[in-house]
């Protein structure tokens with residue numbers, strides 16, 4: 053069995069491979085994710101966009117509004133409409149991959165549970181889970197290797213260490 057991290061949409065038209073493990077994994081319980089998914093939460097693995105390799109097909113982008121006013125671009129299969137990844141704020145260099153579209157959807161358990169203020173009452177959190185009412189402090193929670201990757205990707209894309 054290969055160790056490749058691969059996934060795809062429901063109908064199989066789009067297949068992708070992650071060239072690196074996610075830097076950090078969110079289980080997001082916010083009401084936007086709930087309504088967009090029609091589900092209790094979404095599991096997002098954050099990776100550099102350049103580490104998402106399309107193997108087959110090409111997703112289409114739709115843009116959703118957010119409270120922050122920055123666009124939320126969702127990349128979907130044009131046929132079956134599965135959402136594969138998101139680009140929050142249209143950065144172009146950072147992808148939030150919907151990890152339940154992986155062939156092994158349990159491969160990367162969440163590092164944090166966020167926006168638990170809107171978590172459905174009957175969804176329990178695992179013992180010891182790091183959970184936040186809303187968002188959290190990236191510098192405080194991400195492992196150093198992941199912060200290094202994030203900063204490198206940002207610098208490559210924007211020429212600046214902060215954005």
Ligand SMILES: [Zn+2]
Pocket residue numbers: 061062063064065066129130131132133134
């Ligand atoms: Zn599809």
Ligand SMILES: [Zn+2]
Pocket residue numbers: 080081082083084085086094167
């Ligand atoms: Zn959310």
